[in-house]
Amino acid sequence: MTSAPELRPEPADGRAARRAFLAAAVRHPAQIGAVAPSSGRLGAVLASIVPCRGNPVVVELGAGTGAISDMIAARLPAGARHLAIEVDPELSEYLRRSRPGLEVVQGDAAQLAALLADRGVSSVDAVVSGLPWALFDGVAQRSILDQVAEVVGRTGGFTTFAYRHAMPMAAARRFRRILHEVFEEVLITRTVWRNVPPAFGYVCRRPAGAAAR
Numbered sequence: 427m428t429s430a431p432e433l434r435p436e437p438a439d440g441r442a443a444r445r446a447f448l449a450a451a452v453r454h455p456a457q458i459g460a461v462a463p464s465s466g467r468l469g470a471v472l473a474s475i476v477p478c479r480g481n482p483v484v485v486e487l488g489a490g491t492g493a494i495s496d497m498i499a500a501r502l503p504a505g506a507r508h509l510a511i512e513v514d515p516e517l518s519e520y521l522r523r524s525r526p527g528l529e530v531v532q533g534d535a536a537q538l539a540a541l542l543a544d545r546g547v548s549s550v551d552a553v554v555s556g557l558p559w560a561l562f563d564g565v566a567q568r569s570i571l572d573q574v575a576e577v578v579g580r581t582g583g584f585t586t587f588a589y590r591h592a593m594p595m596a597a598a599r600r601f602r603r604i605l606h607e608v609f610e611e612v613l614i615t616r617t618v619w620r621n622v623p624p625a626f627g628y629v630c631r632r633p634a635g636a637a638a639r
């Protein structure tokens with residue numbers, strides 16, 4: 427009798443992650459939007475909104491090879507729920523193998539509300555995004571951000587990152603404008619210079635207008 431191949435947890439080491447990331451970037455350059463996984467420093471900045479107590483539910487968008495997932499996991503108390511939505515099937519499989527504690531959802535962040543509803547989740551404490559926003563048009567950005575606003579409500583938080591050099595570009599300015607339309611509070615973090623390329627975070631709270639619960 428032949429048995430199914432055993433899925434062994436892979437150590438979350440940097441070289442394996444870089445290989446998996448590079449392979450995904452070659453397969454789908456228009457989906458990855460980065461040359462390397464985020465640094466732990468950037469991940470820690472983005473994960474700073476993740477509650478360290480209670481039974482929080484945290485959703486990560488575009489988890490890639492898990493660089494930010496690890497910084498989220500480092501803060502989470504026992505009993506927390508950490509869902510990672512990743513569109514790329516191979517990266518989703520990589521995450522499942524390397525991080526057995528992570529609830530990996532292979533799917534499109536554009537379907538965020540439905541993906542969460544399928545798992546019995548209607549509100550969350552934090553959404554942390556690693557999505558390549560510059561690759562999405564304004565309608566897609568707005569639709570995902572409206573869904574994020576809906577699930578974080580008045581009490582949760584949302585973080586995402588942007589590359590420092592792209593700040594003056596039209597797509598980055600449009601994204602910033604949409605963030606300000608969707609959230610009452612949009613703060614910019616310090617720049618993480620030791621990220622490739624240097625990046626900063628947006629920390630957003632309190633959905634504005636109709637998006638608020």
Ligand SMILES: C[S@@+](CC[C@H](N)C(=O)[O-])C[C@H]1O[C@@H](n2cnc3c(N)ncnc32)[C@H](O)[C@@H]1O
Nearest residue numbers: 460463464488489490493512513514534535556
């Ligand atoms: C810039 S990489 C960031 C990866 C990782 N979070 C990090 O910071 O190293 C963007 C990730 O978002 C994923 N992605 C792109 N579009 C997506 C979508 N519509 N829904 C879910 N994931 C998406 C890509 O496959 C990729 O893993």
